Amino acid sequence: MSTVRVLHILMFAFCGMAAAQPYPSKPIRVVMGFPPGTTVDVLMRPIAQRLGEAFGQQLVLDNRPGATGIIATEMVVRAPADGYTLLATPGSALTSSPHLHTKIAFDTLRDLKPVIQLGAFAYVLIAHPGVPAKSVKELVALARAKPGVLTYGSTGLGSGFHLAGELFGSMAKINLVHVPYKGGPAVITDMLGGRIDLMFYSLAVVQPQIRAGRLRAIAVTGLARDPLLPEVPTMAEAGLPKYEIGGWHGLFAPANTPNAVVTQLNAAIARILGTVEIKELWISQGMGIVSGSPEAFAALVKSDYEKYGALIRSAGIKPE
Structure with a gap:
């Protein structure tokens, strides 16, 4: 067998071994478009620590504030769709902000894959x-x-x-x-x-x-009273039936990230969100735990994107 043929066989074998490496095989970067100390940062840090321990890999949190999260989102959209660059963000950065900017390099519904909803409030x-x-x-x-x-x-x-x-x-x-x-x-x-x-x-x-x-x-503004102030009525109870609006935080990956990676991330984070320590922290932040499947989260993102787009247009708010 020629030396060239042996080298080809070894090269293909190495590529096969690399492809077969379990996820994750290196550190994961989580980009956030808001400064340290903001809610999404406060929520993501304990998740990152516990997820890193579960995966045996470090999660690097990368705060990239600016343009109401657009800068961070564009970074993640341009990243390889391999599960090693993720976006943690409040929902408004993806469902309302894009309707307010004429020059934006991503489409929320096309360029991102929802992984899991981290909390709602x-x-x-x-x-x-x-x-x-x-x-x-x-x-x-x-x-x-x-x-x-x-x-x-x-x-x-x-x-x-x-x-x-x-x-x-x-x-x-x-x-x-x-x-x-x-x-x-x-x-x-x-x-x-x-x-x-x-x-x-x-x-x-x-x-x-x-x-x-x-x-x-x-x-x-939610559908139910908040446990932090249970004596305060909802807007609907107080005289505006069907009034409901709120926020959420979530984790996203680039659109073409393999479904297996998204499913693995979703399951691991859902387990973390189910722990007593995280539940107590979320309550202190006025946050409800939703988690759920990537598909359910994607449906919420689409619904909010369309709802807030219509509200912005009806209010006559002009994009900049």
């Missing part, structure tokens, strides 16, 4: 104590009596909190003035200072101020 509608309304009905009556006077803040144009306000205004047939901010700390500071009247926000973040009486909880 409702918002809370809060008012400054100086606002003379303690319920949704009183707030609607006040807004109708003073159209275009009441203000509500958000963490930015097209954010989930902004869209919650747009949905409220549309369903209640009231005119609220939207005041966008660049991030959560600024909007909370102005809310506490009485410079804006209302805000939709994550309950876990503003719960201390609500308990202290510095902010007033009007209603939560």
Whole structure:
């Protein structure tokens, strides 16, 4: 047998061995489009630690903030579809932000493969104590009596909190003035200072101020009351039937990632989400555990993408 033929046989044998290596055989990078300390980062770190222990491989968390998550998403979309580059993100970065940008290098439904939903949460509608309304009905009556006077803040144009306000205004047939901010700390500071009247926000973040009486909880936006503030009604209970909006965080892979890899990741993370420690941490963050199959998560992503796109268009919000 010639030397060349032997080399060919050895080369094919090596390639076969490499292809047969179980996943994962090297560290996995998880890209996040938001800074350390944000909710998606807080949730992903304990998952990464436990998943790394289960897989015997390190999970490297890579924070790439900017453009409401678009920069990080574009990085993952361009990465090899082999399961070694993943995206952890809040849902709004994929379901509402893309509708607000004319120059964007990915399609949420085409270029990403949902792996697992990490958690879901409702918002809370809060008012400054100086606002003379303690319920949704009183707030609607006040807004109708003073159209275009009441203000509500958000963490930015097209954010989930902004869209919650747009949905409220549309369903209640009231005119609220939207005041966008660049991030959560600024909007909370102005809310506490009485410079804006209302805000939709994550309950876990503003719960201390609500308990202290510095902010007033009007209603939560989910289908059920939140265990963090069980005395606060849902928007539907308070007079707006069918009002429901909220957020979620999830893990994604590039679109052509093998189904076997996605299934393996989904099963391993679902086991982690079922542990007592993670459940307790999620409750402290105002987060509900959903997990579920990749297919169920994909259906949610598609539904939210279409719902928020329609809401943005009906509100007349122009893409930049």
